[in-house]
Amino acid sequence: MKNDKRSAVSLIYLLFDLLVLVGVYWLTYWLKLVLLDHSSTPELLQLYMQCMALVFPVFLISYMFVSMYSNTRTQSKGALLFRITEGNVMGMLILTMFLFFVKIEDFSRLFLLYFAILQIFFMFIERQITGKIIDRIFSKDKYQSHVVIVGYSQTAKAYIDRVLANPQWGYHVVGILDDEKEIGHAYKDIAVIGSTSDLQPLLEKNETDEIVICLKLTEHSKLKTVVNTCEKSGVHTKFIPDYMNVLPTQPFTEDMQGLPVVNIRYVPLMSFGNAAIKRAMDIFGSLFAIILFSPIMLIVAILVKTTSKGGVIFKQERVGKHNRPFKMYKFRSMVVQTDESEKDKWTTKNDARVTKVGAFIRKTSIDELPQFFNVLKGDMSLIGPRPERPFFVEKFKEEIPRYMVKHQVRPGITGWAQVNGWRGDTSISERIACDLYYIEHWSLKLDIKILFLTFFKGFVNKNAY
DSSP states (O other), X not given: OHHHHHHHHHHHHHHHHHHHHHHHHHHHHIIIIIIISOOOOHHHHHHHHHHHHHHHHHHHHHHXXXXXXXXXXXXXXXXXXXXXXXXXXXXXXXXXXXXXXXXXXXXXXXXXXXXXXXXXXXXXXXXXXXXXXHHHHXXXXXXXXXXXXXXXXXXXXXXXXXXXXXXXXXXXXXEEEOSSSOTTXXXXXXXXXXXXXXXXXXXXXXXXSEEEEOOOGGGGGGHHHHHHHHHHHTOEEEEOOOOTTTOOSOOEEEEETTEEEEESSOOGGGSHHHHHHHHHHHHHHHHHHHHHHHHHHHHXXXXXXXXXXXXXXXXXXXXXXXXXXXXXXXXXXXXXXXXXXXXXXXXXXXXXXXXXXXXXHHHTTGGGTTHHHHHHHTSXXXXXXXXXXXXXXXXXXXXXXXXXXXXXXXXXXXXHHHHTTOOSSSOHHHHHHHHHHHHHSOOHHHHHHHHHHIIIIISSOTTOO
């Protein structure tokens, strides 16, 4: 039953995609050859009609290749747009190479570029509309897929929560099979209906569309038997590892020559390409900032030097990427202290150590400007988790779960925590939660967003003492 429903959904999407292909194809013809080039002739029109027999199959096959017709109902809009873009770019490149070799001179290569761009736009809209129609249909009981969960675990509860919150996915959880909970024990009205030994007779009734295996880590010895039973019945089976209490984030897998490897934490900046883009942004951004703020830095340097004894630049040891210490630069905002006296003290409100000039430059974050030189050196980044002193790193790594994960990337002058108000004497746990979000969701777009927010929310802060 499940496969029939899935095939029906895929067929609906394919038919609507084909309709959009036809419409966009002729819209592109009208825009490019009629409106812009004024080159349309009966002979050219006939050529483009004949080429449809090649264009449409190539694009549809490209969509299939990028999995446009599988897992369509639970993916995010961002993932959908990426797949649509990927499929259309692939189709355009294949046809461009084909035209290069067969040398069909009258078929415009630029036409394919216009066509692909318009197709991405209209196909995304079409998928949104079609998806809502399909979701409304499949939220009805008679079209839902019947699911049985094997294993009563935190993962099973998480799965049930998501299914109940998204009826448009079309899943109806019939019940749970578990060897520890009594029959009738329920979570959100989803009851235990038997033990794992009842799986085979249940499948023989042929009323189950899908099995979701959510065994606890302590029960994984049963996994092979459960999978074999499901495979013999031919029912569609999913396995959701119960790592929620072990791995505190969403891992991702990679294929190591047939060996599935689970990465505990997804860190986009571990990619060479992403890291190179961010480093280039840091170099050019720090150079620009140093030039832009050089008059301000000169004035502050004079004020610091003439209003209190001591040097202009304060160098403090902080912990950076891969737990390596480095010297972080700041304009000195306090009276001169020994390393021993300042290494384990927070700055608090009305701190007597802060000078009059220091109070202003700390409140406005001007004291941080020399850190652009840290960025240029490679010790820091423009955006990232704020670095901490070694004393507090040793303290927090024992007290705050996942605190040390922040050291997988370069520390930053500003970050997601700072623009959300978590700076100064505030919650370390909330700050780390923001840092982890940034590390796992890094993108150039997010960096630009943080830079933008820093100008409005990050410089002046009530928690900056």
